[in-house]
Amino acid sequence: MWATFSVLGAIALGITIGMWIKKRFNRFMLGCAVVAGFSVAYPIAQFGGPLLSQLDQVASWVAVNMVLASVFAVIVFFDFKEKGIKKWNIFVGFLAPVLFLLAAGPFLVPLDLLGGLGEGVDDALASMGGR
Incomplete structure (x- = not known):
């Protein structure tokens, strides 16, 4: 599943870079930047989440x-409403989904641990012949 998102994100990033070179700043380019941001958001949150959870002030980093x-x-919302976009808002569109998942990163780590715990319980029940 993540391979599909990576491929879509790579295509969106390629379109964004090509449109940046051609100086075609429009809503489609901003949409491609947001899609590219979504494709890299989860891997960044997977690496950044444990780092943030090891800090002393997790709540302040999540709030920021x-x-x-x-x-x-x-x-990004108001830039989509305008006919033309500002060229530096492409970076803002790319970083918005990354920051949302980075804010949720410390909470994704316990969810992954709980998912592994549920699988361990299922395996233990299956080995006892309960299912």
Whole structure:
């Protein structure tokens, strides 16, 4: 599944870079940047989440990431409403999904641990002949 997202993200990133070179700043380019951001958001959150959870002030880092992601999302929303876009908002569109998942990163780590725990319980029950 993540391979599909990676391929779509690579295509979207290629289209974004090509349109940047041709200086065609439009909504389609901003949409491609957001799709490319979504494709790299989960791997970045997987690496950044455990790093953030090891810090002393996890709540403040999550709050900062969430505020930045919310501001970036509002900028992207209003930029989609305009006919032409500002060229630096392409980076904002790319970073918005990354920051949202980075804010959720410390919470994704316990969810992954709980998912592994559920599989371990299922395996233990299956080995006892309960199913």
